[in-house]
Amino acid sequence: MTSLNPSQSASGTPTASTALFTDRYELTMLQAALHSGTAFRSSVFEVFARRLPEGRRYGVVGGTGRLLAGLADFRFGDAELGFLAEQQVVNQQTLDFLADFSFTGNIYGYAEGEAYFPNSPILVVEGSFAEACILETYVLSILNHDSAIASAASRMTSAAGDRPCIEMGSRRTHEESAVSAARAAIIAGFASTSNLEAGRRFGVPTVGTAAHSFTLLHDSERAAFQAQIAAQGPGTTLLVDTYDVPAAVQTAVELAGPELGAVRLDSGDLVVQARQVRAQLDALGNLNTRIVVTSDLDEFAIAALAAAPVDAYGVGTSVATGSGAPTAGMVYKLVSRSGDDGEFVSVAKASKNKASVGGRKYALRRRSAAGVAQAEVIGIGHRPEDDGDDRPLMQDFVVDGLLQPGWTGPEAVLRAARRHQESTAELPASWRQLQRGEPVIPTEYEAPKG
Amino acid sequence: MTSLNPSQSASGTPTASTALFTDRYELTMLQAALHSGTAFRSSVFEVFARRLPEGRRYGVVGGTGRLLAGLADFRFGDAELGFLAEQQVVNQQTLDFLADFSFTGNIYGYAEGEAYFPNSPILVVEGSFAEACILETYVLSILNHDSAIASAASRMTSAAGDRPCIEMGSRRTHEESAVSAARAAIIAGFASTSNLEAGRRFGVPTVGTAAHSFTLLHDSERAAFQAQIAAQGPGTTLLVDTYDVPAAVQTAVELAGPELGAVRLDSGDLVVQARQVRAQLDALGNLNTRIVVTSDLDEFAIAALAAAPVDAYGVGTSVATGSGAPTAGMVYKLVSRSGDDGEFVSVAKASKNKASVGGRKYALRRRSAAGVAQAEVIGIGHRPEDDGDDRPLMQDFVVDGLLQPGWTGPEAVLRAARRHQESTAELPASWRQLQRGEPVIPTEYEAPKG
Numbered sequence: 001m002t003s004l005n006p007s008q009s010a011s012g013t014p015t016a017s018t019a020l021f022t023d024r025y026e027l028t029m030l031q032a033a034l035h036s037g038t039a040f041r042s043s044v045f046e047v048f049a050r051r052l053p054e055g056r057r058y059g060v061v062g063g064t065g066r067l068l069a070g071l072a073d074f075r076f077g078d079a080e081l082g083f084l085a086e087q088q089v090v091n092q093q094t095l096d097f098l099a100d101f102s103f104t105g106n107i108y109g110y111a112e113g114e115a116y117f118p119n120s121p122i123l124v125v126e127g128s129f130a131e132a133c134i135l136e137t138y139v140l141s142i143l144n145h146d147s148a149i150a151s152a153a154s155r156m157t158s159a160a161g162d163r164p165c166i167e168m169g170s171r172r173t174h175e176e177s178a179v180s181a182a183r184a185a186i187i188a189g190f191a192s193t194s195n196l197e198a199g200r201r202f203g204v205p206t207v208g209t210a211a212h213s214f215t216l217l218h219d220s221e222r223a224a225f226q227a228q229i230a231a232q233g234p235g236t237t238l239l240v241d242t243y244d245v246p247a248a249v250q251t252a253v254e255l256a257g258p259e260l261g262a263v264r265l266d267s268g269d270l271v272v273q274a275r276q277v278r279a280q281l282d283a284l285g286n287l288n289t290r291i292v293v294t295s296d297l298d299e300f301a302i303a304a305l306a307a308a309p310v311d312a313y314g315v316g317t318s319v320a321t322g323s324g325a326p327t328a329g330m331v332y333k334l335v336s337r338s339g340d341d342g343e344f345v346s347v348a349k350a351s352k353n354k355a356s357v358g359g360r361k362y363a364l365r366r367r368s369a370a371g372v373a374q375a376e377v378i379g380i381g382h383r384p385e386d387d388g389d390d391r392p393l394m395q396d397f398v399v400d401g402l403l404q405p406g407w408t409g410p411e412a413v414l415r416a417a418r419r420h421q422e423s424t425a426e427l428p429a430s431w432r433q434l435q436r437g438e439p440v441i442p443t444e445y446e447a448p449k450g
Numbered sequence: 451m452t453s454l455n456p457s458q459s460a461s462g463t464p465t466a467s468t469a470l471f472t473d474r475y476e477l478t479m480l481q482a483a484l485h486s487g488t489a490f491r492s493s494v495f496e497v498f499a500r501r502l503p504e505g506r507r508y509g510v511v512g513g514t515g516r517l518l519a520g521l522a523d524f525r526f527g528d529a530e531l532g533f534l535a536e537q538q539v540v541n542q543q544t545l546d547f548l549a550d551f552s553f554t555g556n557i558y559g560y561a562e563g564e565a566y567f568p569n570s571p572i573l574v575v576e577g578s579f580a581e582a583c584i585l586e587t588y589v590l591s592i593l594n595h596d597s598a599i600a601s602a603a604s605r606m607t608s609a610a611g612d613r614p615c616i617e618m619g620s621r622r623t624h625e626e627s628a629v630s631a632a633r634a635a636i637i638a639g640f641a642s643t644s645n646l647e648a649g650r651r652f653g654v655p656t657v658g659t660a661a662h663s664f665t666l667l668h669d670s671e672r673a674a675f676q677a678q679i680a681a682q683g684p685g686t687t688l689l690v691d692t693y694d695v696p697a698a699v700q701t702a703v704e705l706a707g708p709e710l711g712a713v714r715l716d717s718g719d720l721v722v723q724a725r726q727v728r729a730q731l732d733a734l735g736n737l738n739t740r741i742v743v744t745s746d747l748d749e750f751a752i753a754a755l756a757a758a759p760v761d762a763y764g765v766g767t768s769v770a771t772g773s774g775a776p777t778a779g780m781v782y783k784l785v786s787r788s789g790d791d792g793e794f795v796s797v798a799k800a801s802k803n804k805a806s807v808g809g810r811k812y813a814l815r816r817r818s819a820a821g822v823a824q825a826e827v828i829g830i831g832h833r834p835e836d837d838g839d840d841r842p843l844m845q846d847f848v849v850d851g852l853l854q855p856g857w858t859g860p861e862a863v864l865r866a867a868r869r870h871q872e873s874t875a876e877l878p879a880s881w882r883q884l885q886r887g888e889p890v891i892p893t894e895y896e897a898p899k900g
Contacts, residue, residue: 021625023618023644025658028682032660036677038667045663070625083650129667136661137644140621141628168473171590172777175471175520176626178591194473194587200533208475210482211586213495213784216797217488217579227486232478242799267801295804317777326771327622334663347666349692351717354745 018073019080019098023137024089030130031094039097039130042344044336044360047109047123047143049116053151053325055436058427060154060420061122062184063146064112065412067139068397074138076101103131104401110363111395112412113150113187113419115427117376117439121361122147122330124394129337136332144330145177148322149184154420155299155323156315157189158432164191164312165302166207168294169320181320187416190319191312203410212266215242225255235261237292240277241268249277253284262290262311270295271308278309298323299434336360346381359448363393365426365441373427373441381448391426468523469530469548473587474539480580481544489547489580492794494786494810497559497573497593499566503601503775505886508877510604510870511572512634513596514562515862517589518847524588526551553581554851560813561845562862563600563637563869565877567826567889571811572597572780574844579787586782594780595627598772599634604870605749605773606765607639608882614641614762615752616657618744619770631770637866640769641762653860662716665692675705685711687742690727691718699727703734712740712761720745721758728759748773749884786810796831809898813843815876815891823877823891831898841876 033039052059076084076098084090084098105127116122123139125132157165167185170178170193182190182198192205199206210228218224225238225248234256240248240263252260263281265273270293281289293305294314302313333356336344346358359380366375367389377384386392397407406412424431431440483489502509526534526548534540534548555577566572573589575582607615617635620628620643632640632648642655649656660678668674675688675698684706690698690713702710713731715723720743731739743755744764752763783806786794796808809830816825817839827834836842847857856862874881881890 018625020647020650021620021628022646023620023658024646024649024656025644025660027646028658029660029664032664032678032681033667035681036668036673038677041667043667080650083646087649087656089646089656129663133663136663137621137628138625141623141625144622145624145627170471170473171587171782172594172779173591174595174624174627174630175468175588175591177595177624178471178587180624194475196472196474196477196533196539197470199474199537200470200530206474206537206539208473208478210475210479212799212801213579213583213586214479214482216784216799217483217491217493217787218486219789223486227488228482231482231485241801244800267804269802317779321776326776327767329622329767332621334666337667339669349662349666350694351662351691352719354717 016073017075017077017080018070018138019076020083021138021141022134026134026136027084027090027094030097030134031090033129033133034093034097040128042338043127043129043132043334045125045132045136045332046121046335046361047139047330047332048119048121049328049330051118051329052439053329056151056325057433057437057440058424058431059116059147059328060150060188061110061112061114061116061143061147062150062187063142063180064109064123064397065408065416066146066180066183067142068107068403069408070138070142071103071398072403074103074135097130101131102401103127103135103398105131105398106396106400107398108394108396110393111416111419112407113416113423114393115423117441117443119357119378119443120376121363121378121394124361140330140332144327146180146184147328147330148326149181149319150188150420151328152299152323152325153185153188153190153319154424155434156302156313156319158424159299159302159306159434160313161306163310165189166191166312166314167193167195167319168314169316169318170195172317173320178320183413185319186413188420189417202413204413209237210239212239212242215239221248222251222255225252229256234259237262237264239264239266241266245273245277246280249280250284253281253286253289258286258288260286260289262292264292264294264314266294268295270310271305274305274308274310303434357445365391365393367391367426371426375441376443377446378443379446382446384446466523467525467527467530468520468588469526470533471588471591472584476584476586477534477540477544480547480584481540483579483583484543484547490578492788493577493579493582493784495575495582495586495782496571496785496811497589497780497782498569498571499778499780501568501779502889503779506601506775507883507887507890508565508567508874508881509597509778510600510638511560511562511564511566511593511597512600512637513592513630514559514573514847515858515866516596516630516633517592518557518853519858520588520592521553521848522853524553524585547580551581552851553577553585553848555581555848556846556850557848558844558846560843561866561869562857563866563873564843565873567891567893569807569828569893570826571813571828571844574811590780590782594778596630596634597778597780598776599631599769600638600870601778602749602773602775603635603638603640603769604874605884606752606763606769608874609749609752609756609884610763611756613760615639616641616762616764617643617645617769618764619766619768620645622767623770628770633863635769636863638870639867652863654863659687660689662689662692665689671698672701672705675702679706684709687712687714689714689716691716695723695727696730699730703731703736703739708736708738710736710739712742714742714744714764716744720760721755724755724758724760753884807895815841815843817841817876821876825891826893827896828893829896832896834896
């Protein structure tokens with residue numbers, strides 16, 4: 001167990017403090033609550049998504065490890081306090097509270113990599129209103145982004161089957177999102193990423209060889225291939241669509257010989273071209289030279305290539321932007337809090353089309369005797385009963401302000417990737433269907449027990 | 451002018467080095483080019499978008515200021531070199547080059563905030579292949595993200611007319627994207643943001659008062675409003691849709707009196723509710739109390755509220771995720787490079803559906819005598835002639851490795867916001883149409899001059 005202390009941060013991010021990744025109203029609410037004497041009421045906040053993106057059948061939790069690591073850096077130092085004072089965001093009483101802030105409560109929820117469904121209580125944050133309220137924006141930013149990527153990436157690796165997917169979307173998204181997107185894609189089954197910072201920060205495998213510009217830099221495609229093979233060896237991947245694909249494949253095999261690692265196709269009709277190139281490679285004796293395709297792929301394009309002789313998929317824009325759903329739509333809602341008497345009261349807003357369900361939540365995945373998931377069961381105020389085949393979903397991440405071991409750092413990425421594999425494997429077979437439909441299992445509430 | 455030297459960084463970002471926000475292949479290409487002796491061929495790379503997002507009529511350049519500031523931090527220090535060596539990403543010759551790297555070439559292009567169109571040469575990077583190649587991923591990440599946000603935000607402020615838009619999408623996107631999104635939204639005419647880090651880093655105005663959780667924390671809505679007014683004064687904005695809107699408005703006016711600043715509606719049918727609340731406020735004598743609406747707004751919802759008595763729009767998910775187009779789809783292509791004889795040669799790939807146009811580009815906006823934009827004119831290898839009414843578009847950002855003044859920092863945000871206003875004002879009136887259509891002006895090439 002690690003104290004949430006910045007000197008022991010395992011976030012690996014270069015950010016000194018994460019505390020201002022926050023909406024201003026979190027701090028003005030804190031000030032008003034300090035003023036009214038309600039700031040230290042015990043509170044339970046819950047992160048959930050009211051629905052999955054249109055037609056999706058499941059979601060995948062991403063970002064928990066980054067969030068837990070970054071919490072240690074959620075501290076208000078001189079720079080942060082100076083800004084808040086200078087801009088008169090909050091008063092001195094509030095600044096004093098923030099100067100001493102560190103989270104002392106509990107955080108529990110779904111393990112990273114776990115499948116989730118509408119209203120799954122993905123994360124529960126318990127503490128005083130003051131300490132739990134101000135985490136809202138930061139918690140949601142990370143979970144909404146990383147879960148959107150993991151959820152999209154999971155559909156791609158599912159469609160790809162045993163063929164590896166390579167994440168290469170960095171150039172299509174914010175430079176820091178790119179690093180987190182690579183991490184989330186790996187959790188959802190991608191084999192590697194092009195992003196070097198992700199390799200450094202999270203220990204994930206990185207790959208890459210050359211772009212069209214490298215071919216254009218040289219006086220001929222032949223000269224470019226020669227240069228690349230000389231520098232990277234014949235096992236490299238040569239990009240063969242700059243001018244004429246069959247001519248390039250011919251040149252590539254002539255220069256690299258039977259050890260040519262792979263050729264990459266980045267344009268045109270990939271199904272047709274992959275077949276032609278496979279036939280050409282085989283005719284030239286390059287039976288072991290692989291074919292990598294990379295042109296604006298998404299889960300549907302990957303599925304359409306299932307019968308084509310393709311060995312790996314490079315995915316860019318689509319994975320880095322969540323394949324049509326760039327945010328997971330999770331919210332952070334107060335569901336229970338104590339009153340002046342110290343007793344907890346369930347609370348919920350009644351807003352039209354945004355009503356919430358009050359009460360502290362627990363969840364388990366109901367499974368058949370054969371181990372197939374049947375329902376997401378959410379107990380309000382109690383843990384739903386496990387009939388022996390079921391799987392409780394709530395994990396302890398932070399207990400009394402102490403970060404529990406195993407949830408952060410590079411090893412947590414590996415663990416989350418295994419969790420993703422196991423969690424999807426137990427879903428009904430329809431989880432792999434890409435067409436629009438309902439969630440593969442229903443969400444069921446168990447009312448509070450007498 | 452500022453040398454691109456990290457000790458003089460104006461980026462304001464907490465990132466020590468930006469150099470690993472890079473695809474691995476940029477560095478393996480560099481290695482192969484160093485090996486083949488082509489690494490120091492003079493090269494011209496161009497950033498452009500082949501098309502605007504489906505149905506959009508113009509785009510808005512965002513991110514240039516962040517990019518130019520971050521370039522100073524694009525350096526390979528011991529930490530970066532150690533990672534590359536340990537992972538055997540590149541060889542010692544390449545590491546030696548990277549250790550000494552700083553960009554010494556030229557960067558010119560469209561000013562931040564400028565409108566752009568298909569194939570507009572948004573940024574041109576001139577230098578050796580080595581130094582220009584390795585910037586690709588970083589340049590595209592920033593421009594693709596920030597331009598996507600600025601382009602979406604511009605449609606929202608256009609639809610909002612004189613009513614202010616407030617950016618509040620931080621929780622729906624990556625925590626660092628959120629900061630950049632706030633900046634891009636301000637450039638495209640947003641009045642303020644909820645994001646505190648954006649306030650600190652870029653000097654943009656921040657706003658915020660309270661969420662539903664604040665109401666739920668208290669024993670009654672009345673107690674919550676009392677607490678908020680006591681802490682923030684009667685000029686605050688009270689959120690009135692937690693339980694029953696008319697009752698909340700009644701309570702709000704009772705407690706805050708005629709000085710009540712605003713009420714916020716976050717759910718339900720906003721057109722109907724805004725009318726009811728306006729009537730109620732007026733009947734209570736609160737003629738100056740404003741109405742802020744914030745429920746999943748996008749440019750279409752804002753337009754639909756034009757006739758409703760709304761005073762400000764809070765926009766979240768839609769602006770932070772680019773309103774259906776989360777990336778601008780810009781690419782970074784080698785368009786010209788020198789040969790062994792030192793002479794420049796235009797280059798372009800012939801890939802199916804991804805062909806590019808070779809040659810160094812210059813651009814101007816052709817305008818009528820009345821000052822209305824008529825065409826985006828791109829000269830290949832020469833500057834198109836200005837007939838007196840036209841406006842040249844290429845600005846010098848970096849000259850011989852020296853950052854030119856005025857393009858970075860908080861003042862650049864203000865300048866870009868003014869540029870956005872001026873640039874859109876000269877477009878044909880159809881630029882404000884939200885329905886799908888063609889770009890409001892055509893892109894025309896002028897061939898190389900004999």
